[in-house]
Amino acid sequence: EAAVTQSPRNKVAVTGGKVTLSCNQTNNHNNMYWYRQDTGHGLRLIHYSYGAGSTEKGDIPDGYKASRPSQENFSLILELATPSQTSVYFCASGTGSSAETLYFGSGTRLTVL
Amino acid sequence: SQWGEENLQALSIQEGEDVTMNCSYKTYTTVVQWYRQKSGKGPALIILIRSNEREKRSGRLRATLDTSSQSSSLSITGTLATDTAVYFCAFYGNEKITFGAGTKLTIKP
Numbered sequence: 001e002a003a004v005t006q007s008p009r010n011k012v013a014v015t016g017g018k019v020t021l022s023c024n025q026t027n028n029h030n031n032m033y034w035y036r037q038d039t040g041h042g043l044r045l046i047h048y049s050y051g052a053g054s055t056e057k058g059d060i061p062d063g064y065k066a067s068r069p070s071q072e073n074f075s076l077i078l079e080l081a082t083p084s085q086t087s088v089y090f091c092a093s094g095t096g097s098s099a100e101t102l103y104f105g106s107g108t109r110l111t112v113l
Numbered sequence: 114s115q116w117g118e119e120n121l122q123a124l125s126i127q128e129g130e131d132v133t134m135n136c137s138y139k140t141y142t143t144v145v146q147w148y149r150q151k152s153g154k155g156p157a158l159i160i161l162i163r164s165n166e167r168e169k170r171s172g173r174l175r176a177t178l179d180t181s182s183q184s185s186s187l188s189i190t191g192t193l194a195t196d197t198a199v200y201f202c203a204f205y206g207n208e209k210i211t212f213g214a215g216t217k218l219t220i221k222p
Contacts, residue, residue, distance in 0.1 A: 040214060102158070106155050
């Protein structure tokens with residue numbers, strides 16, 4: 001079965017600190033995605049990747065960087081965390097076709113104080 | 114926005130009743146997907162409908178797609194308490210999948 005694992009599950013950070021959220025997939029999917037979920041906004045795309053070494057900006061990339069060092073791993077980096085980045089973050093993988101199914105991890109709850 | 118409906122909607126119904134959720138979209142798409150997200154989990158695909166299909170069924174689920182009005186619906190018949198979740202519609206366009214705000218469905222036992 002498709003497996004996407006996120007770490008950590010919960011994270012508390014201070015304003016101005018650096019935060020790295022990690023995602024690992026064992027599906028051998030080319031595409032990986034980072035979304036954030038806030039009440040009333042659904043899931044909003046931050047960054048995505050077509051494969052190792054590639055990162056693309058999504059709809060709300062400001063304040064975030066992404067890194068895809070391998071097929072399996074995709075990280076989301078907040079260089080200078082702000083309270084407005086308090087949210088639940090989801091990673092997903094997909095095959096990359098027009099009818100691709102996204103397989104999501106269980107999310108990381110990030111609180112920036 | 115690429116979606117017509119942006120606000121998270123909330124529905125609360127009795128177990129056993131039927132329910133229909135709707136969404137509309139603005140950008141051309143060939144595929145609409147419906148995902149279900151249970152508390153504390155990530156979303157999971159429950160049904161996918163293509164532009165050449167007007168209706169798709171899967172067990173108690175029924176999805177429709179009207180490309181002329183750019184709208185889709187998801188119906189659940191004979192709801193169970195385990196159907197309590199947030200339901201998202203999502204569409205593929207501009208080489209990525211975009212999600213709507215979702216409908217929070219609560220089934221009362």
